[in-house]
Amino acid sequence: MIKGLPYAEYFVSGHRACAGCGEALMIRHVVKAAGPNTIAVMSTGCMEVVSTPYPQTSWGIPWIHGAFENNSAIASGIDAALKKQGKRDETNLLVFGGDGASFDIGFGALSGALERGHKFTYVCTDNEAYMNTGIQRSGGTPLYASTTTSPAGSKVAGKQEPKKPLPFIVASHGIKYVATASPVNVFDLHKKVKKALATPNASYIHAFSVCPVGWYTKPEATIEIAKLAVNSRVFPLYEIEDGVLTFTQKIEKDKAIPVLDYLKVQGRFKHLKPEQVKEIQKYVDTRYDFLVGIEGKKAFDCLF
Amino acid sequence: MKKVIEASQAIALGAKLCRPDVIPMYPITPQTHVVEDLASMINNGELDCAMIDVESEHSAASAMIGVVAAGSRCFTATASQGLFLMYEILPIISGMRFPGVMAVANRALSAPISIWNDHSDAVSARDQGWIQLWVESSQEALDAIIQGFLISEASNVQLPLMVNFDGFTLSHVFEPVDIPSQAEVDKFLPKFKPVYKLDVKKPMSFGPIGFPDSFMHFKKQQQDAMINALEVVKAVNSKFAKAFGRSYGDGLLDLYKMKDAEYAVIGMGTLCGTAKVAIDKLRAEGKKVGLIRIRCLRPFPEKELQKAIKGLKAAAVLDRHISLGQKGPLFTDIRSAIYCNDITINSYIAGLGGMDITVKHFEKVFKDLAQGKQKGEWLFD
Numbered sequence: 001m002i003k004g005l006p007y008a009e010y011f012v013s014g015h016r017a018c019a020g021c022g023e024a025l026m027i028r029h030v031v032k033a034a035g036p037n038t039i040a041v042m043s044t045g046c047m048e049v050v051s052t053p054y055p056q057t058s059w060g061i062p063w064i065h066g067a068f069e070n071n072s073a074i075a076s077g078i079d080a081a082l083k084k085q086g087k088r089d090e091t092n093l094l095v096f097g098g099d100g101a102s103f104d105i106g107f108g109a110l111s112g113a114l115e116r117g118h119k120f121t122y123v124c125t126d127n128e129a130y131m132n133t134g135i136q137r138s139g140g141t142p143l144y145a146s147t148t149t150s151p152a153g154s155k156v157a158g159k160q161e162p163k164k165p166l167p168f169i170v171a172s173h174g175i176k177y178v179a180t181a182s183p184v185n186v187f188d189l190h191k192k193v194k195k196a197l198a199t200p201n202a203s204y205i206h207a208f209s210v211c212p213v214g215w216y217t218k219p220e221a222t223i224e225i226a227k228l229a230v231n232s233r234v235f236p237l238y239e240i241e242d243g244v245l246t247f248t249q250k251i252e253k254d255k256a257i258p259v260l261d262y263l264k265v266q267g268r269f270k271h272l273k274p275e276q277v278k279e280i281q282k283y284v285d286t287r288y289d290f291l292v293g294i295e296g297k298k299a300f301d302c303l304f
Numbered sequence: 305m306k307k308v309i310e311a312s313q314a315i316a317l318g319a320k321l322c323r324p325d326v327i328p329m330y331p332i333t334p335q336t337h338v339v340e341d342l343a344s345m346i347n348n349g350e351l352d353c354a355m356i357d358v359e360s361e362h363s364a365a366s367a368m369i370g371v372v373a374a375g376s377r378c379f380t381a382t383a384s385q386g387l388f389l390m391y392e393i394l395p396i397i398s399g400m401r402f403p404g405v406m407a408v409a410n411r412a413l414s415a416p417i418s419i420w421n422d423h424s425d426a427v428s429a430r431d432q433g434w435i436q437l438w439v440e441s442s443q444e445a446l447d448a449i450i451q452g453f454l455i456s457e458a459s460n461v462q463l464p465l466m467v468n469f470d471g472f473t474l475s476h477v478f479e480p481v482d483i484p485s486q487a488e489v490d491k492f493l494p495k496f497k498p499v500y501k502l503d504v505k506k507p508m509s510f511g512p513i514g515f516p517d518s519f520m521h522f523k524k525q526q527q528d529a530m531i532n533a534l535e536v537v538k539a540v541n542s543k544f545a546k547a548f549g550r551s552y553g554d555g556l557l558d559l560y561k562m563k564d565a566e567y568a569v570i571g572m573g574t575l576c577g578t579a580k581v582a583i584d585k586l587r588a589e590g591k592k593v594g595l596i597r598i599r600c601l602r603p604f605p606e607k608e609l610q611k612a613i614k615g616l617k618a619a620a621v622l623d624r625h626i627s628l629g630q631k632g633p634l635f636t637d638i639r640s641a642i643y644c645n646d647i648t649i650n651s652y653i654a655g656l657g658g659m660d661i662t663v664k665h666f667e668k669v670f671k672d673l674a675q676g677k678q679k680g681e682w683l684f685d
Contacts, residue, residue, distance in 0.1 A: 049513050059507065066511055075370060077326065081370065
């Protein structure tokens with residue numbers, strides 16, 4: 001138990017996630033913050049598999065899973081039905097999807113649900129590859145990371161493209177609340193979940209989810225790696241409220257640790273050559289500078 | 305009240321009378337008139353219902369899961385490629401035991417792309433746990449929607465149901481239709497009471513992973529529910545007859561001039577109307593011919609069919625679909641059901657991609673049967 005956070009758990013222990021699973025940790029805190037008046041929709045993936053081996057379940061709130069790419073569409077139906085029943089205001093609707101479900105296969109359904117103005121909070125637990133099927137490359141896999149379908153070969157080493165900028169694409173739909181969150185600061189995460197749930201229409205949280213199995217990291221190092229990601233500016237922590245971006249933890253250039261510190265503790269980057277590390281450093285710097293550039297400005301239209 | 309309307313309008317009116325809470329829909333020819341009519345009823349305040357204009361049929365079917373899981377009544381409509389985009393979700397809806405009704409304006413599947421009628425869309429989806437009713441007229445289209453909700457929501461069924469109506473040859477055809485009053489339908493179809501729903505006061509997990517020790521038990525329960533549906537379809541058809549003065553055979557099969565028939569054709573949908581014209585003509589010439597219209601394809605009315613073919617010398621099945629590399633799927637179902645009955649049964653493939661099926665075709669088929677031909681063929685124009 002962490003002092004200052006609610007005691008009750010709605011994603012309870014006994015599930016079958018791997019030791020050090022960052023995704024299970026993020027989900028546990030998201031539903032803890034949301035509380036008991038919450039319905040959860042989840043895509044096919046690790047979390048669905050580990051949490052509901054019939055007839056057991058780890059869920060203390062109503063939970064539904066249909067398929068891989070349709071979490072946002074199922075949520076659209078729930079939202080519309082609850083509105084029709086006049087019960088919408090009293091119920092939180094959380095939608096969980098991994099990076100595969102959110103960046104790739106369920107992207108169309110997510111975009112459609114955002115455009116239609118449904119009220120739900122989408123939480124993308126991003127562990128940067130298709131972990132449930134065995135660490136295959138997704139649109140969320142970072143530049144040069146080795147996966148089983150973008151392996152570090154002698155000719156081509158790792159994924160050749162950077163991540164799809166999903167939080168920005170989501171923000172471009174004009175929704176009122178977009179945030180990134182990391183387990184390094186669970187108070188910040190809880191605050192963001194509450195803000196997201198209080199948004200009148202759709203809201204989005206991008207949750208940094210360390211995968212020890214897929215990233216080849218030590219299970220006990222999960223929080224440490226999340227810290228390195230924030231401090232190296234690989235994973236910036238921010239909110240976009242009404243189209244305006246603000247940092248919730250800003251890492252100044254002179255305070256930032258080298259990206260190499262983050263990369264070198266992960267097996268998925270162990271093949272990197274110095275020039276590739278340099279390239280990633282440049283990419284991370286450029287992207288962070290861009291965020292600093294739009295900080296405090298109205299960078300996105302808000303339709304709703 | 306009688307009105308001359310399109311079958312699409314009849315479907316929309318039937319759906320409206322069932323008071324759906326949410327209609328997730330994606331437009332596709334020839335289903336569009338159904339959802340346009342419903343949208344207009346909603347926006348003009350005639351129907352208190354939410355429409356979700358989803359971004360794909362895959363999401364229409366998925367939203368149906370959400371609507372019913374949240375405890376509300378759901379209707380949708382599609383056709384052809386749209387049904388196939390839903391294909392992944394069809395067994396999930398039925399496997400999760402969510403009742404609801406979907407109208408399918410039957411249309412051919414690409415390629416070549418065709419907007420015209422055949423039965424390849426829904427017949428191909430017959431194994432996915434949906435009850436399938438196939439209608440012949442606009443009146444039956446409206447009535448089957450109302451019957452459909454009652455069947456689908458029956459406590460010993462709890463399965464989704466498709467109402468199939470031929471694209472264009474029925475969807476866009478105007479016929480006089482007797483439209484029941486809201487009070488009559490309210491009396492016939494009670495409010496939707498979900499057995500289980502997503503409820504924060506009673507949290508449950510829907511859609512867990514089933515390991516090999518449980519999966520097959522779930523499938524057996526679904527099969528049992530399907531078999532239960534055979535009696536429920538019949539009972540609802542009788543109840544409907546009492547309430548509205550109309551019925552369709554026994555609900556499963558609709559027989560035409562079969563009492564003393566020696567030869568029969570078997571089919572589904574609007575081709576049966578044409579068959580009746582041909583049968584009347586041949587009957588006038590003294591030929592003992594009849595029609596077995598399959599109204600319920602899933603669950604398949606095996607016993608009723610065995611009874612219906614008693615006394616026949618030969619029968620022909622007209623499939624508006626071909627299981628490529630096999631024969632017509634309706635034919636193989638029927639042959640399997642009556643394999644121990646000693647009659648000739650031939651497979652004819654007809655009306656694919658909107659090719660006309662005419663009285664002449666039926667005259668030829670009956671002639672084949674009377675001449676003892678042991679093999680069917682493809683019926684071209």
